Amino acid sequence: MPYVDLFSSVSGGSVGDDFASIWYTTSTNFCCVSSFDPEKPCIMLLHPPTLDSTWMNAQMNEPRISSDYNIIAFDLRCCGKSISRPTGWHDAYVEAADLAFAHQILQLPPCHIFAVGNHSVPVALRFAALFPEMCLSLTLCAVPPPTELKHVFTAIEEMFQSWCYADDLESLEHAGMEIVRFMCGTEVDMDLADELIAHWAVHYPPTRRARTIQATSVILNRTPMTRRECEAIRCPVLIIQGEYSDTHPVKYGDALMESLVNADARTYVTGGQGFMSMVPSFANIVNQVFFKFLAAKERVPSILRPPAEPIYERMRRALEDLAExxxxxxxxxxxxxxxxxxxxxxxxxxxxxxxxxxxxAKGQNDAFSPLGPDGRPTRKYSERIQGHWFHGERDGLSYAGNGLSTNDRRVRDRKDTGALSAPHVLPSEPISFELAQDSRIRRATYNPTSFSVDKHVIKGSMNKVMASTGVPLPRVMHGML
Known part of the structure; x- marks a missing residue:
């Protein structure tokens, strides 16, 4: 199976034991690196947050890329088919170390890195800083702020809490659609929404919410790169930003470009939103820019050979660099x-x-499951019944008199209208460490049952009920009968 097993029993230090099994797939017929064409350079794909390598198919199946390059895509920890032991020490540096171990174990050549979004971009930057000989170039799509913007931070917390603790299908789908809008922008294709919500229902149902929150915490608790880290990145860098993205503003891509003082960095701005590499209407533009960027680089063959330096020594040297x-x-x-x-x-x-x-993790085995007996979602999001007045349109408002059935083609073909999200939000600044710590404490003690209303039922005669409330039972006058 295409896994890289990473196991360590730490005898000292503060981090404890670790186990991770990292899944990967390739563009070859047998999904193995031994089938790579030695004449082609290698590309490493890192997927958007809370997704997996299957969501890189727009790049994996792009003829301009797959015909000229060997491609390998990894599922990061807590994502897709990768398996790992739950740990509070999980951050972007741990993910970068996972990639370095996998790179050396698989005897990969230096790779062009393509990363998307809040999870993969910080990992790719750390990987390039700590292991520069493994990285030929960086292409970063939807570069996030150093720490999450305040309004985005709050929205992510609320969306994933609603998803993890949903107790019925309608609540789950509503939370899922809010997450879809965060990842794809306000204009969402219904087929893409169906696929995304189905993926999360299978890989991140409420019955696996501990895994979900670990993956989310890596995004929410990320830290800015230091000046020394930025100076250590020396490979060519391409930054692709969406002009109309409220969650990944262009100015943060420009700020990253300016901080990479020793790299040949450039920014390409396109009129998109969200994680553009997975949105069909923007993926072709991203692929074209990515291909032109690679075509201008020297072609390094994919020759599989053991690492020039023992893995233990190379990782020890990386720890020394990180300490500095x-x-x-x-x-x-x-x-x-x-x-x-x-x-x-x-x-x-x-x-x-x-x-x-x-x-x-408490009670997750008894949580609501959106899957049927066959392990698949019971329905598509677009197949839900919108028979009530509170289902909003794209502007967040509800309109009476919508007589179209959900099976009507005019409903199926139009953009989604099922989530209450404003198309634009007021800009905010990155969240501070103190506010992030307050949120971490709140998540650690979050209890959804504390918001429910307790209903006390008193059994017995009417006299007993009224006596318990302190209200005297009214006297009935015989003359009124």
């Missing part, structure tokens, strides 16, 4: 055999993340 980047000498003393040794989470952040995972 973040100004924390204790990192250099961690075990190079463990990806968790690369974690830069503060102790209170790691503890809060682990407490949150444990809190979300």
């Amino acid at each position: 980047f973040v100004n924390d000498p204790s990192i250099a003393d961690q075990d190079p055999r463990s990806s968790l040794s690369f974690s830069c989470c503060k102790a209170e952040v790691a503890q809060a993340q682990m407490d949150t995972i444990r809190n979300y």
Whole structure:
């Protein structure tokens, strides 16, 4: 099976034992790196957040790319088919170490990296800073702010809490559609919405909400790159930003380009929203820009050979570099055999993340499942019945008199109208560490049952009921009978 197993039993330090099995797939017929064409350069694809490598098919199946390059795509921790032990030390540096271990174990050549969104872009940047010899170039689509914007941070928390604790299909689909709009923008194709919500229902149902919140915490708790990390990136960099994206404003792509002082960095702005590489109307533009960027680079053949330096020594040297980047000498003393040794989470952040995972794991086996007996979603999102007046249109308002059936082609072909999201939001600044810590504490103690209304039922005669409330039973006058 196409897995890379990473196991370590740490005898010292603070991170503890670790296990991860990282899934990968390739553009070859047998999904193995041994089938790579040695004359073609190699591309590594990193998927958007809360998705997996199957959502990179727009790049994997692009003839201009797949015919001239060998392609490998990884499922990051807590995503897709990858398996890992729950841990509060999980961050972008751990993911970068996972990729470095997989790169060396599979004996991959230096790769062009293509990363999308809030999860993969920070990982790709750390990977390029710590392991520059493994990276030929970086293409970053939808570069996020250094830390999440305040309004986005709050929205993500609310969306995923609603998803994880949904107790019926309608609530789950409503939360899912809000997440779709966050990832794809306000104009959402119905078929794409169906596929996304079905993917989350299978891979991140409420019955696996501990896994969901671990993947989400990596996004919410990310930290800015240091100046030394930015200076360590020396490969060519292409940044692709959407001009109309409220969650990934263009100015943060420009700020990243300016901070990469030792790299040949450039920005391409297109009129898109969300994670454009997966939206059909924008994916072709992204692929064209990506292909032209690669075509101008020297072609490095994909020759599979053992690493020039033993894995233990290379990872030890990366730990020393990381300790210097973040100004924390204790990192250099961690075990190079463990990806968790690369974690830069503060102790209170790691503890809060682990407490949150444990809190979300409570009762998850008894949570609502949107899957049928065959393990597939019971229906498509577009097949729901919108028979009530509170189903809003694209502007967030509801209109009476909509007589179209959900099976009507005019309903199926138009953009989605099922979520109450405003098309534009007021801009906000990145969230501070203090506010992020308050949110971590809140997630670690979140209890949905605390918001329910307790109903006390008193059994017995009417006299007993009225006596318990302190209200005297009214006297009935015989003369009125």
